[in-house]
Amino acid sequence: MEFAFRNARIVAGEEAFIGSLLVRGGAIADVARGSSAVGEDLEGDVLMPGIIDLHTDSLERHYFPRANIDWNPVSAAVTHDGCLLSVGVTTTFDSMSVGSYNANPARGEETLRRLVDGLLNAQRAGLLKGDHRVHWRCETTSDHLRERLEHLADHPMTAMVSLMDHTPGQRQYRNVEKHTASWRAGGMSDLAVEERLSAARERQARNAAPNRAYVAALARERGLPLASHDDEDEAHVDEAAALGATVSEFPVTVAAARRARERGMTIFMGGPNLIRGGSYSGNVRASELAELGLLDGFASDYVPRSLIECAFRITGEPFGWSLARGVALVTDAPARASGLTDRGRIAPGLRADVVRVRQVDGLPIVRGVWAEGRRVA
Template sequence: MELAFRNARVVTRDEDFLGSVVVRDGRIAAVDRGPGAVGEDMEGDVLMPGVVDIHTDNLERHFFPRPNIDWNPVSAAVTHDSACVSVGVTTVFDSLSVGSFNGAPSRGVDNLVRLTGGLAEAREGAMLKADHRIHWRCETTADDLGARLEPLADHPMAAMFSVMDHTPGQRQYRNVEAHMAHWRAGGMSLEAAEQRLAEARERQARNAAANRRMVAELARAKGAPLVSHDDEDAAHIDEAADLGATVAEFPVTEEAASRARERGMVIVMGGPNLIRGGSYSGNVPASALADADLLDAFASDYVPRSLIECAFRLTEPPFGWPLARAVATVTSAAAQAAGLGDRGAVEPGLRADLLRVRRVGGLPVLRGVWAGGGRVG
């Protein structure tokens, strides 16, 4: 099967230009300068790679649309997939928490087995338009992390592992007073909140170091990237890098991001952080890391639409990034973080995951989505 696109603003790894693209058998076959003579007229719209999202929590929302109400897992996977494709995400790492710190029903082992089983069934039945993989987020303070992770890690779609530690008073929750106030606002007494904090710190001391090593060894054995979450300082980064982590996701300080750069890690921030103008937890803004040249890629975290907006927001003041550099934060750099060398750029030989985008009223609007050379949106 062959497709051709002409009169497009083609975005490559390094530049953008008026050009044409030919797709053959699901791969990009040719990229040429000039408007081209054949193919679908892009009318000057941007033609860029499909977005690669290495961390989205969105699947859980479709499985549990309301508290204590679970949906058919295959149906949830299909609905989630459609939502991703509609905002230009053609490669999806569905991030699922193991040993969760908040006890959400969707994160129990039984429900994770059901949810990932539904995802696999949807993929095997050719019901999914995007390429889905699983990103296991591992809460290293959990007493039973090993037992929880064991039946999940061998899932055929498992492709990334990350280590996280949500103990109040450090990393994402550095402001322990604010965290205590949140518990108190929920009706917890001061004595109960102090007891909960003490128990969390005891679990961390008991489990975190050994569990981090366990997850790192598992990722190494699977040949999957190891990701470190919410690092606060240089010591956190060094610990992660020494274990084999190649991605620093959501560093909470500029110090941590700077050390991640020195250690050769891919620095990934949350898309909502940039679009909303800062971190909801009061941590370092993505904009500050962009200004300091300490930002490589974005992940959607909880808003898949944020990624396509990030790519175009960075081209505007006060950033003023070239379009190719900005687009790379949600395409080639994200693909690098995931260890995927077959996608993320508009160049011959790579997967034909492509987006047609036009700016309307300052917002990027998707006018066409192709995954593996087939039109999906």
Template sequence: MSAILTNARIVTPDGVVSGALAMADGVISAIDEGNSALGFDCEGDWLIPGIIDIHTDNLERHYFPRPGIDWNPVSAAIVHDGLCISVGVTTVYDSLSVGSFGAGESRKADNLHRLVDGLHGAVAAGMLKADHRIHWRCEAPSDVLADWLPPLAERPLTGLYSLMDHTPGQRQYRNTSRFFTMWRKEGLSEDDIAARMAERAERVARNDARNRRFVAAIAHEQKLPLASHDDETVAHIEDAASHGVTIAEFPVTAEAAEAARAHGMCVIMGGPNLIRGGSYSGNVPASALIEAGMHIGFASDYVPRSLLECAFALAGERWGLPMEQAVDTVTGAPARAMGLDDRGALVPGRRGDVVRVRQHQGQVIVRGVWVAGERVG
């Protein structure tokens, strides 16, 4: 299968080329200045690489659209995939939590297996358009992680592991007031709250270090990337580095982000953090890291469209990054973090994952999507 896209502004790693992009046999075969007499007229729109999202919680939301309501997992995967394609995401790491305490129905062991079965079934049947992998988010203090993770880790779509600790009082949840307010609404007394905090601290002491070593060993054995989630301190980063972590995902302080870069880690921030103007948890704004000159990447976290908006916001008036640098934050940077050297840039020989984009009245509109050279949207 071959295709030529002409009359386009093509965002390459070296700058923007006004001309034509050709694809053949699933890869980009040529990028040339000037328009081609043949091919599909892109009417001056941008062509960017397919976006790579290494962390999205979106699949779980379609599986459990409301509390207590579970949807058919294959259907959930199809709807999720369609949303990804509609916002230019062509490679997606579906993040699924293993061992999260106090979690919803979608994160229970039986539901995790049902959801993963549905995703694998949809992929095997050719129902999905994006390239899907699984990002296992591993709650290090969990009592059940060591039992639950091994059979999940064996699933063929496994592509990334991350180490998490959502214990109140540190990392993402440094501010405990929101928990205390929520627990009081549940009817807990002050003594109950103190007991719960003590129990969670004890769980960290009992499991955290051991589970971090356990997950790291699995990731390294499978030769898959390992990320650390919500690091707060330099000590957190140093501990992550000791486990072979190469991705600092959503560091919550500038100090942690700077330490991660010093250790050679790829820093990945949440797209909603940049677009909303800050973290909903009160953590370091992604904008502060950009303005400090730090080269970072983005993941969608909980809003898949945020990645497309990040790229064009960074190339806009406020930050004024060159288009190729802005686009790289959602394409090349995550590709490098994941070791995906076959995609993430519009370069001859790379996969034909291409997104046609137009800006209209302040909005960024996807007008075409190609995955491995085939038009899918």
């Protein structure tokens, strides 16, 4: 199969230019500058690489559309895939929590197995148009992490693991009063809150260090990228780097991000943080890290649409980044961080994962998506 685009604003490498693109056999065959009489006229729309999302929790929402209502896992996977493609995401690392820190029914062992098997079955049946992999988010304080991860790590879709610790009073939940206010709002008494806090801290003291070492060893043995989630200070970053982590995912302070840069880690922030203007937990703003040169990429976290918006938002005030630099935050950077060498850029020989975008009143609107040269949205 061969086709071409012309009159596109192509984002390739470190620049964007008007040109044409030739696709052959699912790969990019040629990129040329200037006008052409051959191919579909994109009317000056942006043509950028397909977005790569290293961390999205959105599959859970399609499996549990309402509390205690579970959906067919293959159906959930198909719907999830279509939603991602509609916002330009062609490669997805579906993040699932192992050893949950709360009572979320979407994160129990049986549910995790159903979700990941549903994803695999949908993929093997040719029902998914995007490329899906699994990112296991490992809650290191859990009493059940090892036994669950043992059964899940060898799943054929496993592609990344990360270290998490959601104990209140540190990392993402540094402001313990703000965090426990939601517990009290749910009807918990002061005594019940203190008991829950005490139990969480006891689990952390018992499990966190040995579980972190276990997850790191598992990642090394399987050649998986290892990320550290919500680091707060230099000690957190140093420990993660010593364990082999190469990705600093959602650092919560400037100090942690600076240390991650010094340790050669790739720094990712959540897309909603930039678009909303800050962290819902009150942690460091992605915009501040961007201004300090401490930002390498974005992951969607809980809003897949945020990635395409981040790529364009950062080209405006107060940032003024080039379009190529903004697009790289959600394409080239995640490709490099996850070891994917066949995508993330527009260049001959790479996968023809491309997205057509037009800005309407400053908002990027996806007008077409192709995965390996096939129109998928």
